[in-house]
Amino acid sequence: MDAGEIKKYLTELNDELRAIGVKGEICLYGGAVMCLVYNARPATKDVDAIFQPTMEMRQAIERVAATYDLPSDWLNDAVKDYVVPHQQRIFFDFPHLKIFIPEPDYLLAMKALAARAETPDRDDIELLIKLLEIKSAEEVFSILVKYYPVHQQIKPATQYFIEELFK
Structure with missing residues (x-):
């Protein structure tokens, strides 16, 4: 996924959350941040993130995957075991999805x-x-x-x- 695709899928995720009346939060990590924020690479294979509310976010993530024929783990929380408390800043603030990134x-x-x-x-x-x-x-x-x-x-x-x- 390149930066444009990631933005498109995150926008779609916001739309899915709006459709079910949920506001979500997500903090991006790894290659997605390097690609989206720092233009350090052309693409990443998936989006590593921590998100909440977990159940509703997973459902919305699955719907985006189905709509765009993406792997079910296109956005996943496998990074959660490695995350410790840290400063975050808002990167995108959609009506139903706040997207944060960690400090460099x-x-x-x-x-x-x-x-x-x-x-x-x-x-x-x-x-x-x-x-x-x-x-x-x-x-x-x-x-x-x-x-x-x-x-x-x-x-x-x-x-x-x-x-x-x-x-």
Whole structure:
């Protein structure tokens, strides 16, 4: 899904919520934020998010999937086990759907913790470091520990990659 498609499907999700008389909230994460907010990549395979009210949102998400022949998990909450309290800001404010995004430092912490080799995660980390004007690997690691103190160990390959960015 590219940015235009994501916007279209989120607009449709608002319409589905209006049809059932529900107001929903959603916070986007991962590739969807990198694509929509930072234009860091042309597309993402799905939209990672936390949303409420859960049951009604799932029903509306399924209806959008059926309408546009999307996979049932086009918008999913698989990220929920990795989310910790953080600042959010409103990105879109539709009549029946408020869409939030995390601050870039939180997104960097999530990306650093979950980074996978040979994926856009590495490019995302690099972009967020530049955006935040971070000057050292230690700054990156302190942001990670700020949000994920229990997970102070990031993958060795990710740690090495981050350290190499500053050499």
